[in-house]
Amino acid sequence: MDKHRFLRIIAGFIMTVVFSLSFCRPASAAWPEDYGMIPAQDTRINVLPGVHVEVGEEVYFDGAYYQDEYDPSVQWEWDFGDGYTLKAGGPSKVTFDTGLCVIHYFMKPGAYEVRLNVSRFDMSKSPPVRLEVLHTDSVTIYVTGETPMEGFELRHAPFHARTAQYLYAIVSPDYSPDQVTVRLESSEGDLVQELPGETVDGRQRFLLENASLPAGDYVVVAELKDEFKTISTIREKFSKPYDGPPEVGINENNAFVLKGEELFFPLGPFMLNKDLLPIWKNASNTLHTMGWYSVKDDAAWKNYVEFAGLNGVKAIGPTGWVGQEIRNTNPSDLLKYVEASKGLDGLLGWCWDDEPNIGGRYQCNPATVIAAWSYLVNRTDPHHPSSQQYYGYDYLPHYKPLQGNHPYSYMRSESLFGGKKAFTADFITYDIYPVEYKEHASLDYSDRGVIDLWAEALDNFVWNMDDLIPLGTFVETQNVTSWNRMSNYKTHWDAGPTPGDIRTQLWTAIVHNMKAVFYFEFFSSTPLDNMSVLNEFSEAVTDLTPVILSPPSSLEVTHNCHGRGQRVDLMVRETPTDYYIFAVRITEPESEWNEVMEPETIEFELNTGTQAEAAYDVFPGYRWEYQLFDVTTGQTSFRFDLKSGIKPGSVMVAAVESAHTGEPEVLTDRWTGKEYSPALDRTGALIYGYDDENGKIVPLHNWKNIKGGTINYETGELVLEFRNNVLPGKGFIQVAYAVKDRPVRTITGSEGVFRDTLERNAVRIYRVPKDQQ
Numbered sequence: 001m002d003k004h005r006f007l008r009i010i011a012g013f014i015m016t017v018v019f020s021l022s023f024c025r026p027a028s029a030a031w032p033e034d035y036g037m038i039p040a041q042d043t044r045i046n047v048l049p050g051v052h053v054e055v056g057e058e059v060y061f062d063g064a065y066y067q068d069e070y071d072p073s074v075q076w077e078w079d080f081g082d083g084y085t086l087k088a089g090g091p092s093k094v095t096f097d098t099g100l101c102v103i104h105y106f107m108k109p110g111a112y113e114v115r116l117n118v119s120r121f122d123m124s125k126s127p128p129v130r131l132e133v134l135h136t137d138s139v140t141i142y143v144t145g146e147t148p149m150e151g152f153e154l155r156h157a158p159f160h161a162r163t164a165q166y167l168y169a170i171v172s173p174d175y176s177p178d179q180v181t182v183r184l185e186s187s188e189g190d191l192v193q194e195l196p197g198e199t200v201d202g203r204q205r206f207l208l209e210n211a212s213l214p215a216g217d218y219v220v221v222a223e224l225k226d227e228f229k230t231i232s233t234i235r236e237k238f239s240k241p242y243d244g245p246p247e248v249g250i251n252e253n254n255a256f257v258l259k260g261e262e263l264f265f266p267l268g269p270f271m272l273n274k275d276l277l278p279i280w281k282n283a284s285n286t287l288h289t290m291g292w293y294s295v296k297d298d299a300a301w302k303n304y305v306e307f308a309g310l311n312g313v314k315a316i317g318p319t320g321w322v323g324q325e326i327r328n329t330n331p332s333d334l335l336k337y338v339e340a341s342k343g344l345d346g347l348l349g350w351c352w353d354d355e356p357n358i359g360g361r362y363q364c365n366p367a368t369v370i371a372a373w374s375y376l377v378n379r380t381d382p383h384h385p386s387s388q389q390y391y392g393y394d395y396l397p398h399y400k401p402l403q404g405n406h407p408y409s410y411m412r413s414e415s416l417f418g419g420k421k422a423f424t425a426d427f428i429t430y431d432i433y434p435v436e437y438k439e440h441a442s443l444d445y446s447d448r449g450v451i452d453l454w455a456e457a458l459d460n461f462v463w464n465m466d467d468l469i470p471l472g473t474f475v476e477t478q479n480v481t482s483w484n485r486m487s488n489y490k491t492h493w494d495a496g497p498t499p500g501d502i503r504t505q506l507w508t509a510i511v512h513n514m515k516a517v518f519y520f521e522f523f524s525s526t527p528l529d530n531m532s533v534l535n536e537f538s539e540a541v542t543d544l545t546p547v548i549l550s551p552p553s554s555l556e557v558t559h560n561c562h563g564r565g566q567r568v569d570l571m572v573r574e575t576p577t578d579y580y581i582f583a584v585r586i587t588e589p590e591s592e593w594n595e596v597m598e599p600e601t602i603e604f605e606l607n608t609g610t611q612a613e614a615a616y617d618v619f620p621g622y623r624w625e626y627q628l629f630d631v632t633t634g635q636t637s638f639r640f641d642l643k644s645g646i647k648p649g650s651v652m653v654a655a656v657e658s659a660h661t662g663e664p665e666v667l668t669d670r671w672t673g674k675e676y677s678p679a680l681d682r683t684g685a686l687i688y689g690y691d692d693e694n695g696k697i698v699p700l701h702n703w704k705n706i707k708g709g710t711i712n713y714e715t716g717e718l719v720l721e722f723r724n725n726v727l728p729g730k731g732f733i734q735v736a737y738a739v740k741d742r743p744v745r746t747i748t749g750s751e752g753v754f755r756d757t758l759e760r761n762a763v764r765i766y767r768v769p770k771d772q773q
Contacts, residue, residue, distance in 0.1 A: 043139040045116055048375070055109055055145035056420055057237055060375045062101035063116045064330050066135045073120050074134065074328065076100045081112035081141075084418045086368060088119070089127050096127070096361045097407070097416060099327045099369035101376075105420040106143040114139050123362060149232035154182075154222040156208075157468040158426050159238035160378040161349075161385040163211040163249035163257050167195070168466075169204040169222055175231075177204035180224050184208065187217035187237070207252060211245035211260055240382075247383040248348055250426065254470040254515055255549035256348075265545045266314070266348065266516040267538050270474065274307050279688045279700060280521075281311075282650060283534035285542070286348055288389075288518045289319040297322045298340040309346025316387060319351045326353070326365045331376050342381035349384050349427070350377050355391040357408050367407035367416055370424040378426075385426035392430030392473070395460040396453055398442035402463060409464035423469060429516060431474035432457055434505075435497040435589050448564075449588035451504060455569065458512035472516030475505045477526040477534060495669040495676055498590060499533045499626070500761030506537045507584045507763045510548060511571035517541075525686035528654050532624035532736035535650070539738075540622040540765070547573050547580050555579055560605045561758075565598040568758065578767050579608065581615075585762040591671030601757050604764075610752035612772035617745040617756075619765040624650070629733045634725050636707075642716035643739050650738035651691035651711050653720060686734070689720075713740075 041051065044065035053059055063076045075098040078086040084104065086097045106112060118135040121128040151172025157165050169180035177199050184192040192213075195206040208220070220236040245260030256264040268284035269276075273291035277284075287308050293300035301318040308315040323333030334352065341347055352373050356365035374386040390408060395401045401409075407416040410423050434443055434450035443450045461471055479496030497505075509517050519526075519534060526534075541548060553574040561568040571582040583606070587598060608615070629640060667676045688700040689709065697709035697720065709720040718735065747754050747766070756764065 041139055043137055045114070045137050045139045047139055047141070048379075051139060052142050052144075053106065054235055054237065055107055055143055055147060056105055056234065058375060058422075059104050059106065059141065060101065060372055061104065061114065061116075061139075062331060062372070063118060063135075063137065064100060064332070066116075066118050066137070067100060067328070067330055071120065072325075072328075073123050073128075073131070075119055075121055075128075076102075076328065077117040077119065078102055078104075079115045079117075080104050080106070080418065081114055082106055082108065082110075082418065086366070086416075087117075088121060088130070097366040097368065099366050099372070100329065101331055101372040102366075102368040103371040103375055103417065103422065104368070105418040105422065106141065107419040108147045109143050109145055112141045112143065114141055128362065145235060146233060148234050149224065152224050152232050152234065153421070154220070154234045154236060155421065155466055155468065156220075156236070157250070157254075158374075158378075158423055159210065159236075159240075160382065161246045161249055161426055162208075162251070163245045163260060164207060164209045164252040165250070166252050166468075167206040167208055167220065167222070168468075169197070169206070169224075171204075171224060175224060175226075177202060179226065180204045180222055182206040182220060182222045185219045185221055187219060189219075192218065210240065211249065213240055214243050215241055242382060248385060250385060250470055253549060253551050254427075254467070256470065256515065263545050263549045264314075264348075265541050265549060266316070266472065267518070267541060268313065269477075269519045269521045271319075271522050274304070275701070277311055277313075278690050278698070279531075279652065282652075283519070283531065283538045284313060285538070286314045286316060286516075286518070288315075289317045289351065289354070290315070295322065296320060298336040301337050302340045302344070305341045305344045305346040307346070309344055313346070314348035315346050316349050316351050319354050319389070321352075324353075326356075326363075327369050329369075329373075331373070334373060335376060335380055338377055338380045342384065347384055349387050350374075350381070351387045351389055351425075352377075354389050355431075356388070357394065358391040367413065367422075367424050371417075371422060374425045387427045387429065388425040389474075390428060390430040392432040392457060392461065393440070393442050395430065395457040395464065396432065396442040397456055397460070401457075401460040406464070410466055410468065411464050421466075423465070425469075427470040427472070427516070428465065429472035429474065429518065430461060431520060433474075433476045433480055433520070435501050436476055436480045436494065438589070438591070449592050451508070451586055451588050452564070452567075454505070455508050455512055455586060458509065458514065462513050467513070470515035471513070472518060473509050473514050474518045474520045475502060475509070477502060477519045477521045477530050478524050480520065480523055493667040493669055493676070494671065495667070495674065497530065499529045500587065501589050502530055502533045503537070503763060504584065504587050504761045506533070507582065508569060508586065510541070511569050511582050511584055513571075515549070525654075525688075527686065528652055528734040528736040529626040529628070531652060532626040535736070535738065536622045536624045540619065543622070544580070544618075544765070547575060548582075550574070553579060556609050557581055558607045558609075559583075561585075561602060566602045568602075568604060574770075577771070578769050579610065581606065581608065581764075581766040581768065583758075583762075583764040583766065585758045585760065587761045589671075591669075598760060601759050604756045604758045606754045606756070606766070608752040608754070608766075608768050610768055610770075610772065612752050612768045613749060614769075614772065615747045615749060615754050616767045616769075617747060617764050618767050619763055620745050621742040623742060624736055624738045626734070626736045629735070631733055636722045636725060638720045638722075638733065640718040640720075640733075640735065642711075642718055642735065642737060644714060644716045645740035646711060646713045646716055647738040647740050648695075648713055649691060649693040650736075651697065651718070652734075652736045653689040653697060653706065653709070653718075654686040654734040655705060655722070655732075 046062045048060040115138045120131045153170040156167045182195040197204045217239045222234040224232045249257045266286040268286035271289045290304040305315045405415040406412040434454040553572040567586040573580045687704045689697045689706040699706040707721040707723045
């Protein structure tokens with residue numbers, strides 16, 4: 001046995017012993033008499049919280065003891081004894097939801113023999129063929145309680161890392177929602193509080209205020225009653241190992257809350273290298289997935305989180321890590337990262353896999369495995385939520401996302417989790433890139449635009465998670481696929497999203513209930529016209545976070561723009577003094593404008609349902625300016641006249657790095673026919689500089705072409721010095737900045753009705769004072 005194999009066996013054994021001592025519960029007199037004296041079980045399967053559980057309780061299993069060596073052909077199969085299995089090839093020939101660690105729910109009382117089968121497969125066959133059985137094991141699980149009546153459910157988010165949450169009681173048509181009562185008990189059965197209920201959209205809703213609870217073990221008891229007779233009971237158990245709120249919590253509106261007080265809307269780039277943060281500082285408050293390290297071990301992740309904290313941002317990750325083997329990852333490898341960083345101020349939350357639902361049935365990371373990772377992480381770190389990042393195309397209408405079974409969807413996950421709906425994490429994000437992949441089968445509709453479909457996918461995403469947890473989306477900020485991947489790259493190229501495309505997607509995500517937005521900027525440099533849009537978005541969202549993350553307003557607002565090419569989507573929120581109406585014109589990419597026949601402007605009529613005579617469009621107060629300057633080759637000094645009154649800390653400069661051998665001089669966008677420099681694609685990198693808030697332009701890398709410069713914030717005079725000449729054929733400099741004077745626009749109306757002209761990709765944020773009533 002080699003050293004690596006020996007250490008894995010020891011680590012798995014230690015983890016099993018520690019978890020058993022920490023979490024397994026002894027038998028008690030409350031167990032049914034017909035079970036008799038339960039002997040100690042000779043098993044190497046690790047079970048949490050123990051072999052004695054209740055109906056509907058989350059149960060963790062792993063066979064890490066048998067991971068004496070890793071081999072992609074080895075699979076861990078489970079038969080839970082209740083009719084549910086996670087097997088290679090059974091009960092369906094195409095089933096392949098195996099996993100070293102998994103989550104299961106038992107929905108009927110009884111004793112269940114759970115069997116583990118570890119086998120080696122020939123993975124080159126379809127379906128894979130079993131070659132040999134390496135290990136078998138079993139453990140008996142004793143389940144007490146009662147099976148809920150068919151049609152009776154208590155839906156809720158995970159209890160972990162919540163400051164508050166709504167619980168929703170669902171009943172069959174034979175009963176009324178108000179026949180359900182919910183109370184909170186201690187684990188000993190003492191009443192903690194009765195939760196008042198209200199009927200909302202045909203469901204009885206109860207508010208659980210988690211942050212107000214002292215540390216302890218609790219049980220939520222929901223009862224369906226007929227007069228004074230209890231017809232059916234549901235019990236949901238959870239532990240809260242701390243007093244007060246968590247460090248990073250989630251409230252009843254599915255908004256993030258820091259230290260129980262500060263509302264937080266995560267914004268930021270994917271996998272950003274640390275040295276690029278000065279360029280992304282105005283657009284970001286969060287870093288998703290750690291950037292480049294030679295080894296992405298737990299020390300590297302700790303360094304990344306510490307870096308985030310020192311720079312006033314948060315980090316989510318690590319996403320990829322040393323020891324990650326997807327469905328066969330040893331949990332002890334994962335927990336090293338949690339132990340290293342769980343106490344750091346820069347940590348927002350955890351993420352352990354990127355797009356686990358992509359790659360084919362044999363390459364996907366099953367939802368039960370991801371849920372098991374979240375279970376372990378949440379026990380080790382109760383103060384930070386776990387997340388998961390999905391491949392989002394499954395939620396486009398092409399794939400019928402409101403039908404059938406889908407293990408990664410809460411609403412359609414019962415078939416994999418033992419008959420109970422379950423989440424894989426405390427919050428979930430996904431990605432769809434409609435501009436880049438408009439030829440994808442799920443986006444290629446003759447009668448619908450890609451942004452129209454993308455917006456519907458957001459709604460489908462919310463429905464699939466029953467709007468119980470925070471959801472977020474990624475937005476592409478530059479060309480994701482490269483010109484050299486096209487069939488005729490010298491004449492056909494995809495230039496990626498325009499600033500207008502990005503603005504539409506960012507704000508459509510807001511009005512369609514996303515609670516986090518991340519930027520996919522990974523494959524090439526983001527040009528500054530797009531960056532200016534990200535900056536204005538971040539500035540507006542940060543300033544309006546308390547409004548955006550408040551509950552929906554009851555104010556009924558109507559408008560006249562609903563047809564294709566003239567569609568406007570709305571979100572209405574309110575504060576004690578104002579109504580806020582967020583309006584986004586759903587504009588298709590420029591490449592589809594002729595097809596959709598979108599007019600340059602549309603006349604928008606908004607009826608706010610108030611008696612107000614004036615509204616205020618606050619969005620112009622966040623707009624950033626962008627300019628592109630053609631420059632003469634051979635120069636090293638440049639002087640530009642920007643607008644006067646520049647906001648300190650907002651100036652960004654980009655120029656062109658050296659050309660790569662074989663690059664074409666001009667790239668032509670295959671959709672619009674516009675010509676671009678190769679510098680805007682991944683094969684030609686933009687090099688950046690930024691102002692230090694004291695009037696100096698600082699090069700991002702001191703070995704790059706920009707030497708430095710100055711900016712006069714009052715006059716707008718920008719002076720740049722280059723180390724080398726501007727390259728022939730690539731003579732341009734980009735500048736983005738925010739001006740100081742950005743007044744709010746006043747719109748007059750009559751009795752709450754306002755008229756406005758909306759350009760393509762228009763965003764309006766109307767503030768309507770309540771004192772005008």
